[in-house]
Each structure stands twice: as structure tokens, then as C-alpha cells.
Amino acid sequence: MTENVRDLNDKFDKFMKVYDSHYASHSPLLHPKDSNPLPNILAPLAWFQRFSSFLLSLGFLGSKADPSLFVYHNTVATLYILVYVDDIILTGNNNSLLQKLLASFKTEFAIKDLDHLNYFLGLEVHYTTDGVFLSQTKYAQDILSRAKMLDAKPTATPLQPHIQLTTTGDPFSDPTQYRSLVGALQYLTITRPGLSYAVNLVSQFLQAPTTDHFQAVKHILRYVKGTMSYGLSFTRGASLNVLGYSDADWARCIETRRSTYGYSIFSGGNLVSWSAKKQPTVARSSCESEYRAMANAAAELIWLTHLLHDLHISHQAPTLLCDNKSAIFLSQNPVAHKRAKHIDIDYHFVQELVLSHKLITQFIPSDLQLADIFTKSLPGPLFQFFRAKLHVGPNPMLFLRGDDRK
Numbered sequence: 001m002t003e004n005v006r007d008l009n010d011k012f013d014k015f016m017k018v019y020d021s022h023y024a025s026h027s028p029l030l031h032p033k034d035s036n037p038l039p040n041i042l043a044p045l046a047w048f049q050r051f052s053s054f055l056l057s058l059g060f061l062g063s064k065a066d067p068s069l070f071v072y073h074n075t076v077a078t079l080y081i082l083v084y085v086d087d088i089i090l091t092g093n094n095n096s097l098l099q100k101l102l103a104s105f106k107t108e109f110a111i112k113d114l115d116h117l118n119y120f121l122g123l124e125v126h127y128t129t130d131g132v133f134l135s136q137t138k139y140a141q142d143i144l145s146r147a148k149m150l151d152a153k154p155t156a157t158p159l160q161p162h163i164q165l166t167t168t169g170d171p172f173s174d175p176t177q178y179r180s181l182v183g184a185l186q187y188l189t190i191t192r193p194g195l196s197y198a199v200n201l202v203s204q205f206l207q208a209p210t211t212d213h214f215q216a217v218k219h220i221l222r223y224v225k226g227t228m229s230y231g232l233s234f235t236r237g238a239s240l241n242v243l244g245y246s247d248a249d250w251a252r253c254i255e256t257r258r259s260t261y262g263y264s265i266f267s268g269g270n271l272v273s274w275s276a277k278k279q280p281t282v283a284r285s286s287c288e289s290e291y292r293a294m295a296n297a298a299a300e301l302i303w304l305t306h307l308l309h310d311l312h313i314s315h316q317a318p319t320l321l322c323d324n325k326s327a328i329f330l331s332q333n334p335v336a337h338k339r340a341k342h343i344d345i346d347y348h349f350v351q352e353l354v355l356s357h358k359l360i361t362q363f364i365p366s367d368l369q370l371a372d373i374f375t376k377s378l379p380g381p382l383f384q385f386f387r388a389k390l391h392v393g394p395n396p397m398l399f400l401r402g403d404d405r406k
Helices: 005-015 043-057 095-108 137-146 175-188 193-203 211-226 286-310 325-332 334-355 370-374 380-389 396-405
Strands: 026-030 069-073 078-084 087-092 123-128 131-135 230-235 242-249 260-267 270-278 319-322 360-363 392-394
Touching: 043 078, 069 286, 078 095, 087 095, 123 230, 123 396, 137 175, 137 211, 175 193, 175 211, 193 211, 193 260, 193 270, 193 370, 193 380, 230 270, 242 286, 242 370, 260 286, 260 370, 270 286, 270 370, 286 319, 286 325, 286 334, 325 334, 325 360, 334 360, 370 380, 380 392, 392 396
Parallel strands: 242 319, 319 360
Antiparallel strands: 026 087, 069 078, 078 087, 123 131, 131 230, 230 392, 242 260, 260 270
16 A cells, blocks of 8 residues: 555545435334234235225325335325335324324234334434444354354454456365355345455356365355444434445456446435445456446446435435546547447446436546445455445444543
């Protein structure tokens, strides 16, 4: 690194504008139990159809961006309901209307009101002074216990810097254990985006893992051990403008020469979506791999704008940041079409968004490219710098409680 972390922080703060976030008040988590559930595999579908029909009769509308989301909106209130099988999150900005809705639920269904949201599908929810903190501490502990690594020595990064894994090597003796641990780690990335690249890398060898692959998994678990209480922080603010980072590491795989791409998307300064994947085809240039990454990030950005529209939240056109000037040039200049015939669909998709003012593309220096953490294994200081910018860290309320005790 040519610059220390403090210099990077200063440079990042100067580069970035202020993006605010809006945080809606949380209210009860419900567990509806149908008094006469279907005793077969169609029961969840039947329950969802009955519950969604009831919501529609109350004036809720189903989201076009997310079929599990229902929205009620008028001049005095906005209510959101998120349904996952028989678990429901209800939130809104009008407490009296929320209570009336709960009462109507109780007349129609046998439900259990769990009050404020604290635990949902393995995610632990902690309330802070200006938002919420999501973590999976218990789940991470269960993974380490399953791997018999509760006493393992922690590491500073999920993978060793510049690691390369191949399909050759001594076969691992227990492929089932390998697949089980990797599958568990995939769910852990819901609140630990810094694990995404590492978990994606070891997931590419599920069919025939080797001892080297398992050593990489153990390295990830040692990192989890040292960051057991880490999670994602979300803070409230005034707006939910959308900002995305897109990056690609050209020809990263030494066997197939396919590139790795990643993106991170923020709404109101909070990380809401991210991805780390290997591209399905070989790119003929770094510009091509970066542009394909931009197309995937753009698709996610547009989906997010549709979701915000369903939530009745105003926002400006999203901005997508990329550290490849050639890819930025292609997105903004129609005359470059002859140079992009081999990526024709992605080219037209991104450029039409730019020309219609539905997307803004801008250049960002590589040392400030937050999506870099999703495309390669990084040295400790750089990894920790990017991780902090993703708002991943320990529960901030733990420090406040410590200060209170002083």
C-alpha cells in the first residue's frame, strides 16, 4: 500500500458526498398460525394465498419488486408488511393504525405478537441510538462449534492475500463436511459482506474439494472466530439516495481465465445489496469484464429503485461508480458502439439507462473502490479499511454501555 489507512480515510471523506438515510420505526414480529393448516407440502402456499388475500382486502398492495412485501399507503400513514412463510414483520409510521391492523389480524388468524423485532430467521436485531445493528453471533458460534474450531486462533482476514485455488490436489477425506460448512458460511454473509469473496471462492469446489480447499475454509472460520460479534450497522437519515460501486478483477481464475466481479450498493449511506461472483464467460479485455460488471450492478440498482417506488420513498437517479475509464466512456458515448459489438446486450442495457437519465455513471479512483473487497483477497490494512466503509464492525452499543459504566 502506498498510502496508509488514515490517508485513505481522509481521501475517501473528501471524495464522497453526504448521503442520508431514512429508518422506519420497527414494530411487531408476528407468527400467524392457521387453525386448520394443510397437512402437506402445499400448506405454505395456501397460507400465503389466504394471508395475502386478506391484506389486499384491507387496502394493501403487493410489491412488484418483491412478492413477499405488502404496502399500505395514504395521506396519513404508510405501513409495510414482509412475509416469509409464517413469519411476518410489520412496520409503519402510524402507531394507532398498526394497533388496529394487529387487532384485525387477531380476529382472522391465531397469531402471536412478539413485540419489537429482535430475532428473525437467524438474524439478531439490536437497536442503537440512531438505527439498528444486524448480526448473526449465535449462528457464527454454531458454525465454529460444528467445525470444532471454537478455540481456533483468529486471523485478520478471511483469506491469505493473493491466494489462488485450483482443482488439482489431494482429495479432502470428508466432502460432506466441506459442503456443509461452506453452505453455512454462505448464510453468514447476510450480515458479513466482507466474507462474500472468500465464501464464493471456496464454493467453486464443492464437487471435489481438496485439502487445500479445506484449509482455506478453516482460514475463513478462524477469521469468523476473531470477529464473532461483528455485523452490519444501519443509521437513519433524511434521504435514501442510491449509490453503487462496481468492480471486476480481469482473468482472476488461473484455470479458466474467467473474471471475478462484485458490487456494493448503498441507500442513504447504508449497505443494502452486494455480490461477489465469477463471470460466466471469458472477457477479452479488462474493459469488457468491467463493463459486464457494471451491467450486473446496474440491473440491481434499477431493481432497488423499483423497490423504493413501491415503498413510496422518493429518490434521485442512482449513481454507479467504476474505476475503469474505458468502461465509463462506453457507458456515456454512443459513438463507441463499434468497439462494443462483442458485449452488445450489456452495452445497450447500460447506455440506454444512462441516456434516459435513469442511471449516472462516474469514475472513482481504484484505492477508493469499495467493491474491490468483493473481487479479490486483500492485505489486512486494506481489507479492514474497505470493511469499515461497508459499516461492518462490532455492535456500537457495546462501546456506549462501556462508557456508561465508567
